[in-house]
Amino acid sequence: MNELELKKVCKIYEGTVSYQALDDIDFTVKSGEFVGVMGPSGSGKSTLLNVISTNDFPTSGQVLLLNQDLHRLSEDSLAQFRRSNLGFVFQDFNLMDSLTIRENILLPLALEGTRFSAMKQALQEIAMQLRLTEILERFPFEISGGQAQRVAIARAIIHRPSLLLADEPTGNLDSRSSHDVLSVLEQMNQDFGVTILMVTHDPIVASHCHRVIFIKDGRIYNEMYRGEKQQDFYHEILNVLSLLGGARYDF
Amino acid sequence: MTFKQFALRNVQRNLSSYLAFFMASTISVMVFFIFSVAYFHPDMHIANKSMNLTVLLTAILPYQYGCSLVFILYSFGTFLHRRWGEFGVLRLLGITDQQFIKLMFFENVLIGFISIISGILLGLLFSKYFFFVISMIFQFRFEFKWSSTPIVLTFIAFISLFMLVSILSPLFVRSKNVYYLLTKSRKQNRRPKAPLLSAIFGITIVLFLYSLLVNTIQHQNGLNNLFLAKVVEYLEYDNILAIFIILTIITYLIFSQVSALGITLLKRSSRFYFHKTNLLWVSNLAHQAKQNARNLFISTVLITISITFTASLYTGYLYTAEQVIKDFVGPISYLSFPQDKQLKENINYIDTYLKKNGYEFERVQIPVLALNKIEDQTRNEPAIALISNSNFNQLARFLGRDMISLKENDSLVLIWKSWGPGTDPLAEIGYQEMEIGDRKINVIEVTDKPFLNFGAQIYYVISDTFYRQVKAKYPTYTFVEYQIPNWTRLGDFSAQLTERFNIGPRVIKTAANYFQSDLIHNKTYFFIGSFISMVFFIAAISFLYFRLFADIQGEREKYHNLTKIGLKRKEIRRIITQQLVIFFFSPFIIASVHTYIILVLWNQENIEWAPFDKILQVITIFGAIQILYFIWIRSKYIRTVFHYLDQGKN
Numbered sequence A: 001m002n003e004l005e006l007k008k009v010c011k012i013y014e015g016t017v018s019y020q021a022l023d024d025i026d027f028t029v030k031s032g033e034f035v036g037v038m039g040p041s042g043s044g045k046s047t048l049l050n051v052i053s054t055n056d057f058p059t060s061g062q063v064l065l066l067n068q069d070l071h072r073l074s075e076d077s078l079a080q081f082r083r084s085n086l087g088f089v090f091q092d093f094n095l096m097d098s099l100t101i102r103e104n105i106l107l108p109l110a111l112e113g114t115r116f117s118a119m120k121q122a123l124q125e126i127a128m129q130l131r132l133t134e135i136l137e138r139f140p141f142e143i144s145g146g147q148a149q150r151v152a153i154a155r156a157i158i159h160r161p162s163l164l165l166a167d168e169p170t171g172n173l174d175s176r177s178s179h180d181v182l183s184v185l186e187q188m189n190q191d192f193g194v195t196i197l198m199v200t201h202d203p204i205v206a207s208h209c210h211r212v213i214f215i216k217d218g219r220i221y222n223e224m225y226r227g228e229k230q231q232d233f234y235h236e237i238l239n240v241l242s243l244l245g246g247a248r249y250d251f
Numbered sequence B: 001m002t003f004k005q006f007a008l009r010n011v012q013r014n015l016s017s018y019l020a021f022f023m024a025s026t027i028s029v030m031v032f033f034i035f036s037v038a039y040f041h042p043d044m045h046i047a048n049k050s051m052n053l054t055v056l057l058t059a060i061l062p063y064q065y066g067c068s069l070v071f072i073l074y075s076f077g078t079f080l081h082r083r084w085g086e087f088g089v090l091r092l093l094g095i096t097d098q099q100f101i102k103l104m105f106f107e108n109v110l111i112g113f114i115s116i117i118s119g120i121l122l123g124l125l126f127s128k129y130f131f132f133v134i135s136m137i138f139q140f141r142f143e144f145k146w147s148s149t150p151i152v153l154t155f156i157a158f159i160s161l162f163m164l165v166s167i168l169s170p171l172f173v174r175s176k177n178v179y180y181l182l183t184k185s186r187k188q189n190r191r192p193k194a195p196l197l198s199a200i201f202g203i204t205i206v207l208f209l210y211s212l213l214v215n216t217i218q219h220q221n222g223l224n225n226l227f228l229a230k231v232v233e234y235l236e237y238d239n240i241l242a243i244f245i246i247l248t249i250i251t252y253l254i255f256s257q258v259s260a261l262g263i264t265l266l267k268r269s270s271r272f273y274f275h276k277t278n279l280l281w282v283s284n285l286a287h288q289a290k291q292n293a294r295n296l297f298i299s300t301v302l303i304t305i306s307i308t309f310t311a312s313l314y315t316g317y318l319y320t321a322e323q324v325i326k327d328f329v330g331p332i333s334y335l336s337f338p339q340d341k342q343l344k345e346n347i348n349y350i351d352t353y354l355k356k357n358g359y360e361f362e363r364v365q366i367p368v369l370a371l372n373k374i375e376d377q378t379r380n381e382p383a384i385a386l387i388s389n390s391n392f393n394q395l396a397r398f399l400g401r402d403m404i405s406l407k408e409n410d411s412l413v414l415i416w417k418s419w420g421p422g423t424d425p426l427a428e429i430g431y432q433e434m435e436i437g438d439r440k441i442n443v444i445e446v447t448d449k450p451f452l453n454f455g456a457q458i459y460y461v462i463s464d465t466f467y468r469q470v471k472a473k474y475p476t477y478t479f480v481e482y483q484i485p486n487w488t489r490l491g492d493f494s495a496q497l498t499e500r501f502n503i504g505p506r507v508i509k510t511a512a513n514y515f516q517s518d519l520i521h522n523k524t525y526f527f528i529g530s531f532i533s534m535v536f537f538i539a540a541i542s543f544l545y546f547r548l549f550a551d552i553q554g555e556r557e558k559y560h561n562l563t564k565i566g567l568k569r570k571e572i573r574r575i576i577t578q579q580l581v582i583f584f585f586s587p588f589i590i591a592s593v594h595t596y597i598i599l600v601l602w603n604q605e606n607i608e609w610a611p612f613d614k615i616l617q618v619i620t621i622f623g624a625i626q627i628l629y630f631i632w633i634r635s636k637y638i639r640t641v642f643h644y645l646d647q648g649k650n
């Protein structure tokens, strides 16, 4: 089954100078896939994720999630769909200042009306995996950038969404924390069949994906499937990147 | 660029963030100005009977100034807080303390100056229009009199206030280091240290103060016995100010402590707290608890003042007749001297008139024995008279009071308090040592309830046998008292009676001729007072408005982020409504209760003048305004948030 299907999606930002951020994007993600998205800064990766997550409308083209064209739904049914089927990790975390870390993580479950005992259970597991147990009672301004990122991930996956959209989930993390995050994501993917679409600048992280899509200037530049060995995939990715960005590419 | 120019540019550029502070200041100035216009209005002082308004104004003017001070300091604080980021940058660039004070001073005096001018202009506009309307309605010359006193007063009062604020301003910022300024402007709240302990302490005080008030209400002379009331009275303010002070403290504690406890308890019950959107609105309340407390406190105090003011003038107006008649026994009292030969004839004349014009009435005739000449006004000592027990009982039955049965030398003493202002006639004589015809009187009770409110200042009620024994020794005066249910319409007849009878060996006292003028006064006061209160009230709820819309940028950003993770519009609407309901109606409910307490204590001597239903009427009217305002603000708020959400996705 197709988890996600994009058909000729264009996105033009209107303004004093209108800017085409996405140009004729076409691709499909199967249920249970773990897909990476790579590309130079400003190439349209975040825009793509916003359009997929229904937080932004495409200027033309269609986005089908679980075979439904969500952009036709009403505001509230959209919200309901997002809440129960999607999880997000935003590039700038979007944690709520007035909530403690515990409350931030539990927010999606609370909105769903989950029973409190079930919430506690889910929280405990996820806090262990992402090493957040120590900081649960703090407020977002009392934790480091990397911790905030892990909190954002915990919040995105606590309700076991069927599609997880992550915008640079390892952007601020050292390699150990990156590894923790990756193993949580892989576990979600393998054990619960969560489909993952993840933007990353890190070729090592990308090499854990089943497939990597490269974007340049709002267009799909290349697409690569992982073979048997992760090490080989890593080198292939590096090759594409050097072709893709050259000096413009920063990481 | 000189420093002055820099300050000026700074105001120009940050206009939107200055606007809230400016509006708040303007409203304070306007309210104060309208009060002082009313206070200095010459017609305000002509009335001598219903002094309510003048008394209230005297109490309220300094109180209002205090409130303005607190309020302006407070809005200045929030205003600075919002600019911490800016100050952090300035400090980083090396601004000196002196330069900072200078900057603040220029800014403040500039904003202050403009808001004083606009506040006074707005106030002039309002009061002029208002006085015009009054004179139209009452056909009663109550013009707006152009006088410079309130303008000068307002100007001086507020310009010094703004200077004070700017001199204090470095204190708000100085102690903080640059990092704190740069980062804290976004992230304010820390958890309070020991919320439970201080909350329980606060609640104890609140309960104690409430029980003190209830106790005061239950006791006849409770208000006068209250320690604080004595202090206030000593300072020559009306002792109701003590109640204001106590209620202000209660209000503060309710919002700062009791609400903190409430929030802590809500948070503790996880099942409730983590249920759907509760998490969002409760945490938001907790997050802004400190700021909210101050805002809610200020608006509660202002709302209390405005409702109390209106309600007391309203009941004052409704009970004009009762207030007038309080000083009389009945609407017509006739005191006949011994040499008055026309008593029968005159009474007949009055009866005939009343019958002919369809007035129902009752009448009693009470003879008294005068120990000294009642009609002699030049005497220094109080006039004393005797009443027989059976005559007294007749009078008591007539007035609907308890009868009495006296034996031998026992006596009940009636005193007429208004003999001289503040003096007790009993203090002038040794009333306990009274001897009549060799018999020493044994006083068993003294009362200052009005029985025969003119003639003698002291009446001894004595047993019938005693009375018969001494009757021959003293001249007999005769009181004739009327009770007429519809007396208020007897104005012309009363004037005629006074003119016709007051020249013989008799005195006649009538109430109805005072009634009309008092009624007009009270009506006018009610009208002016309720206008002033409305202004006050609107100022009070405007504080809430400023508070809400000053923060809306952050709030809509927050909702924007929340919709991204699937918060529904429906739910946003519900969260906003829940918050606004608390914001708008908790001050109002507390203010209503406090209004009732104040009015009951204010009218403690005549509790029937503070009837629940009439006060409820006033509260309902204010409540209706509040509800309309709430509906408007809510829809505006939701629209602003949703508009932003729609903009986010084009």
Ligand SMILES: Nc1ncnc2c1ncn2[C@@H]1O[C@H](COP(=O)(O)OP(=O)(O)OP(=O)(O)O)[C@@H](O)[C@H]1O
Pocket (backbone or CB within 6 Å): A013, A014, A015, A019, A021, A039, A040, A041, A042, A043, A044, A045, A046, A047, A048, A091
């Ligand atoms: N709201 C907007 N209005 C106009 N242009 C925008 C808007 N948002 C993004 N853009 C532009 O669209 C392009 C794509 O932006 P996008 O955020 O998708 O980049 P990105 O690939 O996520 O980059 P990065 O790796 O730095 O996060 C950029 O050139 C950006 O300037």
Ligand SMILES: [Mg+2]
Pocket (backbone or CB within 6 Å): A045, A046, A047, A091, A167
């Ligand atoms: Mg991006």
